Amino acid sequence: xxxxxxYIYRTLKTWFTTEKYIDxxxxxxxTNFESNEKRFISNIIFGVIQWHLQLNHILEQFYKxxxxxxxxxxxxxGTYELLFLNNTKDYATVHSIVEMSKKLDKKSTSxxxxxxxxxxxxxxxxxxxxxxxxxxxxxxxxxxxxxxLTKKLQNDFPNDTKKLxxxxxxxxxxxxxxxxxxxxxEIINELIKLEIFINENIYDENFIEVTSFQPILNHSFFTxxxxxxxxxxxxxxxxxxxxxxPKSIIDVCTAPGGKLFYLKxxxxxxxxxxxxxxxxxxxxxxxxxGSRLSVSGVEYKTADAQNYNFPPATHFLIDAPCSGLGxxxxxxxxxxxxxxxxxxxLIEIQKNILQNVSKSVQKNGSIIYSTCTIxxxxxxxxxxxxxxxxxxxxVQKIDSNTIPSTLIDDNGAVKTxxxxxxxxxxxxxxxxxx
Numbered sequence: 001x002x003x004x005x006x007y008i009y010r011t012l013k014t015w016f017t018t019e020k021y022i023d024x025x026x027x028x029x030x031t032n033f034e035s036n037e038k039r040f041i042s043n044i045i046f047g048v049i050q051w052h053l054q055l056n057h058i059l060e061q062f063y064k065x066x067x068x069x070x071x072x073x074x075x076x077x078g079t080y081e082l083l084f085l086n087n088t089k090d091y092a093t094v095h096s097i098v099e100m101s102k103k104l105d106k107k108s109t110s111x112x113x114x115x116x117x118x119x120x121x122x123x124x125x126x127x128x129x130x131x132x133x134x135x136x137x138x139x140x141x142x143x144x145x146x147x148x149l150t151k152k153l154q155n156d157f158p159n160d161t162k163k164l165x166x167x168x169x170x171x172x173x174x175x176x177x178x179x180x181x182x183x184x185x186e187i188i189n190e191l192i193k194l195e196i197f198i199n200e201n202i203y204d205e206n207f208i209e210v211t212s213f214q215p216i217l218n219h220s221f222f223t224x225x226x227x228x229x230x231x232x233x234x235x236x237x238x239x240x241x242x243x244x245x246p247k248s249i250i251d252v253c254t255a256p257g258g259k260l261f262y263l264k265x266x267x268x269x270x271x272x273x274x275x276x277x278x279x280x281x282x283x284x285x286x287x288x289x290g291s292r293l294s295v296s297g298v299e300y301k302t303a304d305a306q307n308y309n310f311p312p313a314t315h316f317l318i319d320a321p322c323s324g325l326g327x328x329x330x331x332x333x334x335x336x337x338x339x340x341x342x343x344x345x346l347i348e349i350q351k352n353i354l355q356n357v358s359k360s361v362q363k364n365g366s367i368i369y370s371t372c373t374i375x376x377x378x379x380x381x382x383x384x385x386x387x388x389x390x391x392x393x394x395v396q397k398i399d400s401n402t403i404p405s406t407l408i409d410d411n412g413a414v415k416t417x418x419x420x421x422x423x424x425x426x427x428x429x430x431x432x433x434x
Contacts, residue, residue: 004037005077005096008044009104012073015049015333022049022333035214047084048076050169050332054144055079058131062118063111070105071112078116083123090120143169148340149325156375160419167419172329173231174213175423178206179265179293180226187221194219202422203404207232225293230258233326233426236403236414237317237370238262240430243402244366246315249273252305252357253319255282257289259370263317264295276303276310306352314365316357320350322371322378326425329418343377350382358390361433366396370428374417379427383413386431396432 014025026045028038048055055076060066067075078097081088094116101109122128131137140150143165154161176191178184184206191197191208194215201207213229216222238259241249249267251260254275264273277283280302287300303310305318323343328334354369361367369386371378387393395412409415413429 004033004041005044005100007031007033008041008048008077009073009100011041011045012048012077013069015045016069016073019337021331021337022046023331038214039212043085044077044080046332048073048080049336051080051084051144052076053146054141055083057141058083058119058122058128059115062115062122067108067111068105071101071108074101074105074108074112075115078112079119082116082119083128094120139165145335149335149338152340152375160417163419164417168328168335170329173423174210175201175207175229175231176210176213176216176227177230177232177235177262178208178227181206183221183226187227190219190221191216201232203232203407204235207235223292228258228261228289228293230262231327231424233372233416233423234258235262236407236416236426237319237368237428238266239402240398240414240428241315241317241366241368242266243399244315244396244430244432246271246366248313249315249317250310250313250360251275251317251319252303252308252310252353253277253321254300255279255286257286259317259319260286260298261290261293261295264298269297272299273297274299274301274311274313276301276305276308278302278304306349306356308356310357310360312360312362314362316361316365316367318353318357318367318369320353320369320371320378320382322346322350322373323375325373325375326416326418326427327372330424347378347382350378351385354382354386355389358386358393358433363433365433367393367431367433368428369431370426372424372426374415374425374427379415379429380411380413383429383431393431393433396430398430 011026014020015022033041059075059079074097078093081093082090094113097116098109098113101112139161140147145165153164157164178187188197191210196210196212196215198209198211201209216227221227241263248271249263254260255277260275267273275298283300283302290298323338323346324334357367369383397412398408398414403414407414407416407421413427416423416426418425
């Protein structure tokens with residue numbers, strides 16, 4: 001049996017039959033796959049997860065009775081390859097899936113063979129192209145998104161829904177951040193040599209877009225802390241904080257630490273910075289990341305930012321727990337694992353954190369409230385509700401030398417959208433205490 005496709009099948013079976021996120025299932029640690037095999041495996045797994053609603057809709061026209069979960073997963077794998085991959089041969093795909101079915105679900109072998117051949121005919125006849133061009137197909141099916149989330153995006157972005165859904169289905173922009181600026185030229189030359197360099201991000205030349213992270217994960221530049229994996233959007237909240245002349249900083253939801261480390265690298269040693277997180281395991285991982293990057297002088301503590309009595313400080317960074325809808329490109333199963341009811345629960349947590357933290361902000365100090373989501377319900381609605389009940393706080397104007405004016409919305413927040421800007425979706429606002 002083809003080891004790659006069998007590994008794909010087993011991973012997808014776990015994903016479809018549990019509530020686990022794919023990041024908690026997919027691991028190559030105990031495998032001997034080559035780099036190109038890992039890319040092929042990841043491509044199929046992420047692709048099937050991302051597109052399975054559309055795949056299911058197409059497959060349902062070829063049978064009357066829903067097949068078993070084993071058969072369905074095999075069909076998903078085969079159909080995804082036939083419709084989305086150009087570097088595989090049809091006969092090889094069908095043969096591999098059929099051979100797998102003989103081992104996994106022998107009774108369905110003829111059925112699977114027949115259905116996959118119908119999928120090839122569907123594609124070759126131009127019907128798949130017509131399907132994608134048919135404006136009568138509901139957006140949730142065409143772009144393979146849950147109905148509730150499609151409706152939410154239609155409400156939040158009525159003029160840009162299709163563009164946003166299309167962008168969310170594209171390859172993510174992969175970025176690394178150069179930390180050792182003195183070695184910048186050497187690092188870029190090595191990325192070019194590794195054939196993964198694309199270009200410098202337009203918002204910050206030290207954020208470099210690459211085609212893949214795989215070649216750098218064990219590279220000395222990464223292990224020695226010269227570079228790290230980070231999207232440029234995560235730098236904007238830190239830049240807002242730095243423009244406001246902080247004297248002391250508390251990061252209340254610090255994991256995984258990208259904003260914390262960005263800040264620490266740019267602060268003088270006499271400005272104290274503390275990092276808190278509710279999850280002790282994520283906090284420990286943040287500490288380990290800090291050690292790799294040679295970050296020192298940070299105090300790490302566990303705390304629930306909703307009710308912890310934080311010590312006074314001039315500046316607080318709240319990277320609030322959120323739905324994460326701005327980073328769907330990077331997390332193919334987020335659209336399926338996130339539920340509509342989660343939003344309401346997260347909104348309460350966001351309100352509680354912001355209100356609780358405000359009690360510890362010193363006069364003329366500030367809060368940076370940020371998220372990696374894109375709807376107003378977790379962003380401006382939270383901020384406006386807070387401002388209504390806390391008259392001593394106001395939105396501070398953003399220095400256009402700090403953040404490009406194209407990223408500043410009409411109300412004075414940094415707002416990035418994947419279909420408009422060269423990064424992931426994010427939100428950040430500076431709230432000044434007077």
